[in-house]
Amino acid sequence: MIEFRKDPIIGRWVIISTERGKRPSDFIKSEKDIDDISSCPFCWGNEKFTPPEILSFRQAGTQKDSPGWWVRVIPNKFPALRVEGNVTRNAEGIYDKMSGIGAHEVIIETNYHDKDLFQIEDKLAEDIFRAYKERIVDLKRDIRFEYILIFKNHGSNAGATLSHSHSQLIALPMVPIRIKQELLGSKAYFDYKERCVFCDIVAYELKNPDRLIAENEDFIAICPYASRFPFEVWVLPKRHDPMYEDIQEGEIKSLTQIMKSVNKKLNIALENPAYNYLLHTSPLKSSNLSHYHWHIEIMPKLFGVGGFEWGTGFYINPTLPEEATKFLQEI
Amino acid sequence: MIEFRKDPIIGRWVIISTERGKRPSDFIKSEKDIDDISSCPFCWGNEKFTPPEILSFRQAGTQKDSPGWWVRVIPNKFPALRVEGNVTRNAEGIYDKMSGIGAHEVIIETNYHDKDLFQIEDKLAEDIFRAYKERIVDLKRDIRFEYILIFKNHGSNAGATLSHSHSQLIALPMVPIRIKQELLGSKAYFDYKERCVFCDIVAYELKNPDRLIAENEDFIAICPYASRFPFEVWVLPKRHDPMYEDIQEGEIKSLTQIMKSVNKKLNIALENPAYNYLLHTSPLKSSNLSHYHWHIEIMPKLFGVGGFEWGTGFYINPTLPEEATKFLQEI
Numbered sequence: 001m002i003e004f005r006k007d008p009i010i011g012r013w014v015i016i017s018t019e020r021g022k023r024p025s026d027f028i029k030s031e032k033d034i035d036d037i038s039s040c041p042f043c044w045g046n047e048k049f050t051p052p053e054i055l056s057f058r059q060a061g062t063q064k065d066s067p068g069w070w071v072r073v074i075p076n077k078f079p080a081l082r083v084e085g086n087v088t089r090n091a092e093g094i095y096d097k098m099s100g101i102g103a104h105e106v107i108i109e110t111n112y113h114d115k116d117l118f119q120i121e122d123k124l125a126e127d128i129f130r131a132y133k134e135r136i137v138d139l140k141r142d143i144r145f146e147y148i149l150i151f152k153n154h155g156s157n158a159g160a161t162l163s164h165s166h167s168q169l170i171a172l173p174m175v176p177i178r179i180k181q182e183l184l185g186s187k188a189y190f191d192y193k194e195r196c197v198f199c200d201i202v203a204y205e206l207k208n209p210d211r212l213i214a215e216n217e218d219f220i221a222i223c224p225y226a227s228r229f230p231f232e233v234w235v236l237p238k239r240h241d242p243m244y245e246d247i248q249e250g251e252i253k254s255l256t257q258i259m260k261s262v263n264k265k266l267n268i269a270l271e272n273p274a275y276n277y278l279l280h281t282s283p284l285k286s287s288n289l290s291h292y293h294w295h296i297e298i299m300p301k302l303f304g305v306g307g308f309e310w311g312t313g314f315y316i317n318p319t320l321p322e323e324a325t326k327f328l329q330e331i
Numbered sequence: 332m333i334e335f336r337k338d339p340i341i342g343r344w345v346i347i348s349t350e351r352g353k354r355p356s357d358f359i360k361s362e363k364d365i366d367d368i369s370s371c372p373f374c375w376g377n378e379k380f381t382p383p384e385i386l387s388f389r390q391a392g393t394q395k396d397s398p399g400w401w402v403r404v405i406p407n408k409f410p411a412l413r414v415e416g417n418v419t420r421n422a423e424g425i426y427d428k429m430s431g432i433g434a435h436e437v438i439i440e441t442n443y444h445d446k447d448l449f450q451i452e453d454k455l456a457e458d459i460f461r462a463y464k465e466r467i468v469d470l471k472r473d474i475r476f477e478y479i480l481i482f483k484n485h486g487s488n489a490g491a492t493l494s495h496s497h498s499q500l501i502a503l504p505m506v507p508i509r510i511k512q513e514l515l516g517s518k519a520y521f522d523y524k525e526r527c528v529f530c531d532i533v534a535y536e537l538k539n540p541d542r543l544i545a546e547n548e549d550f551i552a553i554c555p556y557a558s559r560f561p562f563e564v565w566v567l568p569k570r571h572d573p574m575y576e577d578i579q580e581g582e583i584k585s586l587t588q589i590m591k592s593v594n595k596k597l598n599i600a601l602e603n604p605a606y607n608y609l610l611h612t613s614p615l616k617s618s619n620l621s622h623y624h625w626h627i628e629i630m631p632k633l634f635g636v637g638g639f640e641w642g643t644g645f646y647i648n649p650t651l652p653e654e655a656t657k658f659l660q661e662i
Contacts, residue, residue: 001651005557008520008528010512014557015647018654080639080647094535095556151638159637168639176643181341189339197339204425225426226336226345274635278642299641304605306490307482308411308499310630311609312507316346316411320332323349 002082002100004174005092012177015100017080041077042108042164044068051075054105055134057127071127072108073135073169079104080170087144087173103139103171107131107150113164116154116272118264126256128167129247132279135169136245140284145171147179147283150244155274158301167277175283182280183292190291198293199240211321213328214261218254221262223321223328228299230319231270231328233262235296242289244281259296265331266300274301333413333431335505336423343508346431348411372408373439373495375399382406385436386465388458402458403439404466404500410435411501418475418504434470434502438462438481444495447485447603449595457587459498460578463610466500467576471615476502478510478614481575486605489632498608506614513611514623521622529624530571542652544659545592549585552593554652554659559630561650562601562659564593566627573620575612590627596662597631605632 004013041049044067053065055073062068075083081102088099109128110120117125132150139148152167153159175183189197205212205222213233214221221235235258237251247255266273281294309315333348372380375398384396386404393399406414412433419430440459441451448456463481470479483498484490506514520528536543536553544564545552552566566589568582578586597604612625640646 007555007557008516008532010516012557012559013645014559015645016558016651017647018649018651092556093539094531149639149642151642153637157635159635170639170643172643172645176645178642178644181644185339185341200425201339208424224338225423226338226343227347228343228345276638276641278638280642297641301635304488304490304632305636306484307607307609308480308501310607310628311480311482311509311611312501312503313509313512314344314346314503314507316348318349320347320349 002080004098004100006096006098008095010177013098013174015080017100037113040113040162040164042072042106042162042166043113044111047072049077050106051077055131055138057124057131067111070111070124071131072111073131074106074108076104076106076168081172098173101144101173103142103145103169105135105169107135107167107169109165109167116165116263116267118260118267120260122253122256122260125260126252129252129255129259132167132169133245133247133252136281139169139171140245142171144173145284147172147175148281149176149278151276151278153276155272155301157274157304158276160274179280179283183283183289186291186293196240196291196293198236198295202236202238211325213265213325214258216254216258218251219258221258223325225321227317227319227321227324228315230302230317231266231273231300231324232317232321233266233298233328235259235262235298236293237295240290240293242282242286242292242294244279244294262298262328265328266298268331269327270300270302275299276301333411335429335431337427337429339426341508344429344505346411348431368444371444371493371495373403373437373493373497374444375442378403380408381437382408386462386469388455388462398442400439401442401455402462403442404462405437405439407435407437407499412503429504432475432504434473434476434500436466436500438466438498438500440496440498447496447594447598449591449598451591453584453587453591456591457583460583460586460590463498463500464576464578464583467612470500470502471576473502475504476615478503478506479612480507480609482607482609484607486603486632488605488635489607491605510611510614514614514620517622517624527571527622527624529567529626533567533569542656544596544656545589547585547589549582550589552589554656556652558648558650558652558655559646561633561648562597562604562631562655563648563652564597564629564659566590566593566629567624568626571621571624573613573617573623573625575610575625593629593659596659597629599662600658601631601633606630607632 002017047065053074056069057071058069081100083103087101136148148171150169186197211222224234277298279296335344378396384405387400388402389400412431414434418432467479479502481500517528542553555565608629610627
């Protein structure tokens with residue numbers, strides 16, 4: 001069964017996705033060997049272990065679903081949502097639910113089993129960020145979808161079940177609560193100041209570089225002022241741009257460069273940490289928003305989140321963002 | 332340095348608490364031995380390792396800060412917030428901060444090093460929930476505080492650094508974002524229906540017991556309809572009661588009984604899982620709210636949260652709450 005269920009108090013949607021039928025015993029000592037290359041479905045030669053590819057960047061003359069690619073996009077074999085069907089909304093007693101419609105894709109970032117972003121050649125790595133753009137542009141045509149989130153889980157502490165470097169895309173039939181908060185907050189700021197809060201952050205951090213980790217023609221990377229986690233890093237475009245899919249060719253090169261640089265610094269400082277990153281962009285059906293600005297949030301997973309964070313929505317961060325910045329600047 | 336910093340986009344407060352001065356190397360391979368009894372600061376005889384006790388339930392004739400207690404409340408030795416000082420609000424460039432004022436206490440739940448709640452005798456366990464009440468009543472007199480969260484981290488995957496059973500209390504000079512969401516949502520429901528959403532949930536789940544795990548005179552325990560996590564359990568009072576500190580003597584006995592029962596079921600089903608629980612109650616300065624209802628949310632930590640959850644605020648739950656309920660009912 002796959003369905004969205006709505007929390008009746010705060011209105012948060014939860015995806016109940018039981019295709020894989022988890023019993024209590026499935027959660028006990030479920031440490032898998034995620035490092036077995038011969039059976040890795042994301043390695044060259046194992047394309048048959050995945051659903052047919054949706055998009056790939058590959059050597060001329062090589063065939064779909066065979067070796068020769070360096071970035072490959074596939075439907076998730078165990079999708080959290082189902083792509084076929086209509087979006088229906090129903091009551092279940094006093095509760096509300098929606099059909100579990102959505103897209104769930106995997107972007108395999110490299111053919112090498114054990115390379116993280118910073119170890120991938122620029123030319124090839126750029127195609128990861130090109131793939132993000134192409135997939136958003138394509139899925140945007142499906143009028144059932146309201147939002148697309150691209151994210152990466154790296155390392156089992158960050159929720160990854162396969163070690164081969166990959167990111168994921170989920171297209172949703174509603175705008176997530178977290179994005180709504182960003183839209184509301186940035187709108188309130190814009191209404192008061194008549195400026196985009198993200199543009200203000202970019203300008204301020206460039207002028208006061210205590211939290212500036214890296215900069216190039218098109219992007220900055222900072223430890224945000226109110227970092228939730230030690231060594232949290234945000235990458236922001238300098239140009240006001242609400243939608244990731246509007247990224248230009250030159251900007252893809254700059255984004256790749258700064259993402260590789262941050263990835264390398266974090267890998268050295270924290271010795272190959274587990275991490276998540278997520279790409280926040282405008283809802284698919286929004287117009288060109290003056291108050292919103294796409295960005296990437298990178299969060300090393302150094303310790304588990306506890307009851308305080310679950311209970312408040314606040315975070316306790318034991319590392320001053322300015323000190324984390326100093327460590328990362330020096331690498 | 333301890334301070335609150337506000338995220339300029341969504342307004343989320345983060346506590347930057349660097350008293351313990353974490354450097355990158357502190358996060359690398361930081362697996363501690365949390366099971367060494369002789370040095371456990373929460374065991375009898377080791378009271379000198381903690382700050383002086385604030386409250387204890389102990390054998391007649393025994394001295395403060397010496398053995399003889401079965402529940403002991405102490406200030407956290409490494410507090411995330413500082414209790415002395417005024418609440419000041421300041422600008423830092425374009426950002427906003429507040430002084431890191433608050434209380435951070437530890438409720439040691441038993442003198443036995445390795446007992447979880449269900450293994451503690453009823454009479455003694457009741458004093459844990461009595462201690463929660465007494466500490467809220469006491470701290471409520473401090474007009475600087477707006478909210479008190481009581482929570483428990485059990486197991487290192489749930490953020491615990493000591494294995495000896497304990498919960499924590501944090502008093503804050505603001506109402507957390509998560510509580511604001513519950514207050515807003517339940518208010519909207521009340522305005523429309525003229526009923527408390529929590530009361531409606533209690534009535535509905537009693538009538539349709541597919542998600543009902545346990546029930547007694549005063550409480551129900553359910554797997555909530557939109558459970559975020561497999562085997563998530565909520566405990567709700569049957570009587571409409573916005574404030575935990577108004578709990579009656581008889582209710583403390585019923586609460587202890589149902590919390591022990593749920594704890595035992597989860598321990599058996601999931602083989603001593605890591606878990607968090609949190610007590611959500613009204614803001615300290617709110618009047619007797621018709622739309623809000625205190626409750627406890629228990630969340631087994633069976634896997635890490637990934638980029639999708641961080642990016643959306645939504646959750647993907649692979650276990651149907653009704654199936655989790657069936658497993659727990661049968662234990």
